[in-house]
Amino acid sequence: MATWMMYSLIVLVLWGLTGITQKLSTNHISVSLTFLTYAAAYAPVSALLLWKEPMNWRISALAWCLGILSGILNALGSLTIFAACRNGGKASVVTLLAALYPVLTIAMAVPLLHERIQLREIAAIVLAIAAAAALSYENKSFKLK
Amino acid sequence: MVQKNPQSWAKEVLVAVPTWLFYCFLSIFFFGVWGLVSKAAIDLISPFQGQILFSIGLLPLGIVTAMSKDIGTGNKFRGVSYGLLTGIFGSIGNVAFFEALSHGGRASTVVPVTAMYPLVTVIGALLLLREKLNWVQLCGVALALGALILFSL
Numbered sequence: 001m002a003t004w005m006m007y008s009l010i011v012l013v014l015w016g017l018t019g020i021t022q023k024l025s026t027n028h029i030s031v032s033l034t035f036l037t038y039a040a041a042y043a044p045v046s047a048l049l050l051w052k053e054p055m056n057w058r059i060s061a062l063a064w065c066l067g068i069l070s071g072i073l074n075a076l077g078s079l080t081i082f083a084a085c086r087n088g089g090k091a092s093v094v095t096l097l098a099a100l101y102p103v104l105t106i107a108m109a110v111p112l113l114h115e116r117i118q119l120r121e122i123a124a125i126v127l128a129i130a131a132a133a134a135l136s137y138e139n140k141s142f143k144l145k
Numbered sequence: 146m147v148q149k150n151p152q153s154w155a156k157e158v159l160v161a162v163p164t165w166l167f168y169c170f171l172s173i174f175f176f177g178v179w180g181l182v183s184k185a186a187i188d189l190i191s192p193f194q195g196q197i198l199f200s201i202g203l204l205p206l207g208i209v210t211a212m213s214k215d216i217g218t219g220n221k222f223r224g225v226s227y228g229l230l231t232g233i234f235g236s237i238g239n240v241a242f243f244e245a246l247s248h249g250g251r252a253s254t255v256v257p258v259t260a261m262y263p264l265v266t267v268i269g270a271l272l273l274l275r276e277k278l279n280w281v282q283l284c285g286v287a288l289a290l291g292a293l294i295l296f297s298l
Binding site: 002003004005007008009010011012013014015016017018019020021022023024025026027028029030031032033034035036037038039040041042043045046049050053055056059060062063064066067068069070071072073074075076077078079080081083084085087088089090091092093094095096097098099100101102103104105106107108109112113120121123124125127128130131132133134135136137138 | 177193197203207242249250268
């Protein structure tokens with residue numbers, strides 16, 4: 001097996017397992033503590049990376065802002081996923097729904113980054129919206145009065 | 146026929162939406178914007194630099210949640226263990242993703258393969274957490290996986 005494929009499968013399994021462990025964590029502790037422990041676990045891995053390959057800190061102010069902003073946004077995304085799990089969301093549904101975020105990224109990239117939307121992406125968005133509706137369906141249907 | 150005003154209709158919709166679903170949509174919003182910011186940053190920083198700055202970005206929310214009132218509640222040992230595992234799996238997974246790309250893997254192949262990670266969650270949830278999905282949700286799983294494949298091509 002090619003090295004890159006081995007790494008890809010490792011990614012697949014590890015990211016997939018986070019969906020299980022975050023649900024298990026929020027079953028026992030608060031969303032806040034789950035997030036704190038999740039974030040704390042990044043510290044040793046980042047420290048190991050920095051030790052292995054010292055970082056070039058000379059990057060532009062814009063790069064600093066964008067890099068840190070991406071961390072803040074990802075943190076908020078993770079926090080809300082933990083909240084979804086804590087409030088009764090199933091791991092399988094929550095993880096899949098959250099993974100459909102490219103719908104919004106593409107929708108914003110078109111006007112803001114002047115990207116062109118491809119037919120494939122339109123098809124993906126249609127499927128994603130249908131998927132979101134189907135995944136949200138529970139036997140106890142919510143009805144408007 | 147009594148006509149409802151938009152405000153009362155909006156209130157009814159919000160009340161009708163389950164809390165977990167509301168948080169899911171919120172996470173889609175934050176990850177969606179994150180995706181946009183990542184696209185903007187990709188030409189300015191390397192993936193390695195991005196990973197380090199990303200970890201620094203976790204700090205502000207970490208500080209806020211550390212001051213939360215409900216931080217001390219629940220079965221801490223198990224919960225904390227699973228929380229730490231979530232972070233470890235996530236961060237090592239991120240590193241492995243960049244390693245895959247730097248060991249000859251093309252983005253056009255690595256990204257679609259790794260984008261299927263929710264499938265591992267679904268299988269794990271059904272087997273280990275004994276979650277049950279109704280047939281509509283199972284159709285949703287298939288549609289979502291199709292969407293993920295198309296997004297990542």
